[in-house]
Amino acid sequence: xxxxxxxxxxxxxxxxxxxxxxxxxxxxxxxxxxxxxxxxxxxxxxxxxxxxxxxxxxxxxxxxxxxxxxxxxxxxxxxxxxxxxxxxxxxxxxxxxxxxxxxxxxxxxxxxxxxxxxxxxxxxxxxxxxxxxxxxxxxxxxxxxxxxxxxxxxxxxxxxxxxxxxxxxxxxxxxxxxxxxxxxxxxxxxxxxxxxxxxxxxxxxxxxxxxxxxxxxxxxxxxxxxxxxxxxxxxxxxxxxxxxxxxxxxxxxxxxxxx
Amino acid sequence: xxxxxxxxxxxxxxxxxxxxxxxxxxxxxxxxxxxxxxxxxxxxxxxxxxxxxxxxxxxxxxxxxxxxxxxxxxxxxxxxxxxxxxxxxxxxxxxxxxxxxxxxxxxxxxxxxxxxxxxxxxxxxxxxxxxxxxxxxxxxxxxxxxxxxxxxxxxxxxxxxxxxxxxxxxxxxxxxxxxxxxxxxxxxxxxxxxxxxxxxxxxxxxxxxxxxxxxxxxxxxxxxxxxxxxxxxxxxxxxxxxxxxxxxxxxxxxxxxxxxxxxxxxxxxxxxxxxxxxxxxxxxxxxxxxxxxxxxxxxxxxxxxxxxxxxxxxxxxxxxxxxxxxxxxxxxxxxxxxxxxxxxxxxxxxxxxxxxxxxxxxxxxxxxxxxxxxxxxxxxxxxxxxxxxxxxxxxxxxxx
Numbered sequence: 001x002x003x004x005x006x007x008x009x010x011x012x013x014x015x016x017x018x019x020x021x022x023x024x025x026x027x028x029x030x031x032x033x034x035x036x037x038x039x040x041x042x043x044x045x046x047x048x049x050x051x052x053x054x055x056x057x058x059x060x061x062x063x064x065x066x067x068x069x070x071x072x073x074x075x076x077x078x079x080x081x082x083x084x085x086x087x088x089x090x091x092x093x094x095x096x097x098x099x100x101x102x103x104x105x106x107x108x109x110x111x112x113x114x115x116x117x118x119x120x121x122x123x124x125x126x127x128x129x130x131x132x133x134x135x136x137x138x139x140x141x142x143x144x145x146x147x148x149x150x151x152x153x154x155x156x157x158x159x160x161x162x163x164x165x166x167x168x169x170x171x172x173x174x175x176x177x178x179x180x181x182x183x184x185x186x187x188x189x190x191x192x193x194x195x196x197x198x199x200x201x202x203x204x205x206x207x208x209x210x211x212x213x214x215x216x217x218x219x220x221x222x223x224x225x226x227x228x229x230x231x232x233x234x235x236x237x238x239x240x241x242x243x244x245x246x247x248x249x250x251x252x253x254x255x256x257x258x259x
Numbered sequence: 260x261x262x263x264x265x266x267x268x269x270x271x272x273x274x275x276x277x278x279x280x281x282x283x284x285x286x287x288x289x290x291x292x293x294x295x296x297x298x299x300x301x302x303x304x305x306x307x308x309x310x311x312x313x314x315x316x317x318x319x320x321x322x323x324x325x326x327x328x329x330x331x332x333x334x335x336x337x338x339x340x341x342x343x344x345x346x347x348x349x350x351x352x353x354x355x356x357x358x359x360x361x362x363x364x365x366x367x368x369x370x371x372x373x374x375x376x377x378x379x380x381x382x383x384x385x386x387x388x389x390x391x392x393x394x395x396x397x398x399x400x401x402x403x404x405x406x407x408x409x410x411x412x413x414x415x416x417x418x419x420x421x422x423x424x425x426x427x428x429x430x431x432x433x434x435x436x437x438x439x440x441x442x443x444x445x446x447x448x449x450x451x452x453x454x455x456x457x458x459x460x461x462x463x464x465x466x467x468x469x470x471x472x473x474x475x476x477x478x479x480x481x482x483x484x485x486x487x488x489x490x491x492x493x494x495x496x497x498x499x500x501x502x503x504x505x506x507x508x509x510x511x512x513x514x515x516x517x518x519x520x521x522x523x524x525x526x527x528x529x530x531x532x533x534x535x536x537x538x539x540x541x542x543x544x545x546x547x548x549x550x551x552x553x554x555x556x557x558x559x560x561x562x563x564x565x566x567x568x569x570x571x572x573x574x575x576x577x578x579x580x581x582x583x584x585x586x587x588x589x590x591x592x593x594x595x596x597x598x599x600x601x602x603x604x605x606x607x608x609x610x611x612x613x614x615x616x617x618x619x620x621x622x623x624x625x626x627x628x629x630x631x632x633x634x635x636x637x638x639x640x641x642x643x644x645x646x647x648x649x650x651x652x653x654x655x656x657x658x659x
Contacts, residue, residue, distance in 0.1 A: 163340075166306065
């Protein structure tokens with residue numbers, strides 16, 4: 001797959017998206033494209049609907065208006081069969097990992113394998129161990145329960161489960177929130193390494209400007225009801241006060257000055 | 260890009276359709292040439308939906324009689340981590356059989372992926388569950404459970420001691436008054452709101468006892484003694500027990516869930532860092548509220564039970580209300596009522612203490628709130644019935 005070809009290939013296409021809760025309009029006719037092979041970071045202040053956007057794409061929230069096409073299918077109005085076909089091609093990492101608490105990490109990873117493939121238990125154990133090592137966890141994590149893991153390890157284990165079926169598209173909801181800066185940096189490197197090695201397309205919701213700088217190819221800034229997309233370099237020139245403050249704040253400048 | 264799944268019949272079960280992932284555009288192929296130079300040729304899409312079958316064939320691969328080996332995967336059209344794992348595992352297996360450096364040839368654009376997976380190769384398969392011999396597992400579980408019960412007994416003794424000290428202090432130091440608003444709220448939650456369901460259940464139990472009693476006693480022409488049976492059963496046992504069981508189910512579980520949720524939200528930790536006394540603020544109002552409310556609820560259940568029994572005797576035996584009251588007066592005395600009411604504060608203390616104790620034992624995860632709430636209800640009902648049996652023995656010894 002060459003770069004020119006992948007840039008044309010749209011994985012998620014959002015047109016005229018409207019999301020509103022009671023009187024509170026969160027998204028007002030948003031347009032957004034996610035291209036194959038890129039890491040798109042979504043940033044925005046609290047309450048601008050970053051998580052709602054992610055939930056709309058994966059079908060957990062039904063939008064008031066507009067279309068969301070994932071892999072060319074309109075998820076909100078697709079048949080159960082089509083929807084499942086999309087679900088098996090994406091992986092979602094929720095904020096705290098969302099691991100099933102009654103199962104070990106290996107069993108968590110094997111849930112989709114057991115349901116959708118006919119692998120032997122031995123092979124499933126091998127695949128689970130492989131995913132655990134891919135996300136940089138020690139092998140003994142396999143037999144541990146989520147309650148025995150630290151927050152950072154739970155996120156990595158959640159990522160391993162999201163990768164279980166070798167998805168093409170990965171959704172990450174604030175993957176570095178609540179991590180110390182060193183763990184956050186390692187997590188950024190992990191995401192970047194996996195994205196390169198496995199050829200993933202990544203939709204990343206984040207607050208973390210370091211993550212943004214380290215990983216993203218393009219950035220979508222959610223403002224009050226509207227959206228701006230572009231690279232860091234182009235967004236810095238945007239006159240919008242929130243964007244200016246975000247990128248020129250002390251922490252933002254420090255992160256940008258590094259590279 | 261790919262077709263994703265197709266329904267197939269799971270062998271052995273005619274009814275269930277298991278939806279299987281089908282992701283390969285080009286079927287995966289595997290050709291093995293045995294001989295002095297073992298040649299494994301892989302082609303097509305080596306993706307996760309295909310690996311189950313390939314896994315079986317590759318696991319059986321024997322390198323006997325081979326002196327060198329090549330795995331040629333250059334014809335592979337699509338490769339993911341599961342397929343890469345099979346190739347690398349096979350290469351390693353051949354190496355372990357003593358073949359010098361089995362060669363693995365892959366398409367160049369998959370070199371990154373293979374490299375990524377190779378990093379994870381040394382870990383091999385870790386078991387997904389903790390396993391061991393059955394004897395080991397049995398001893399392990401028996402030991403763990405024994406230690407858990409012993410530790411819990413130790414904790415309960417400590418908790419009772421703490422409660423006793425705090426209560427004494429609260430009484431001895433009048434300036435440290437109880438949180439009256441909390442007490443009032445708890446009395447409303449545990450008592451007032453329990454009236455409808457408790458009244459209905461006691462009423463129905465009265466009907467049931469009178470109906471069954473009348474049916475049996477009629478055979479001897481002694482149906483008037485239905486009232487005696489009803490009076491003694493309801494006042495001594497049924498009223499108190501049904502009130503205690505309802506309160507354990509409604510309020511004991513609520514105590515555990517409330518305090519447990521506070522633990523999960525770090526509220527308990529916040530209170531401790533402010534130097535606030537958990538027993539005084541959380542446990543005492545709840546236990547005291549129950550000890551005030553449960554005797555009243557027991558009395559209410561007694562009245563409703565007798566009323567239900569009267570309705571039954573009236574419709575079944577045609578007994579008038581004055582006749583019912585006269586017979587009841589001859590059957591029971593004040594001490595019959597008191598036997599039932601004396602037990603109520605004890606039951607209340609058991610339910611309140613178990614509910615709060617289990618609530619404080621909640622760990623900082625949501626799952627333990629549910630687990631300990633269940634345990635709290637089961638334990639308090641169990642203890643209430645055990646103590647009720649103990650009271651029966653005590654009263655019979657005292658000829659009360």
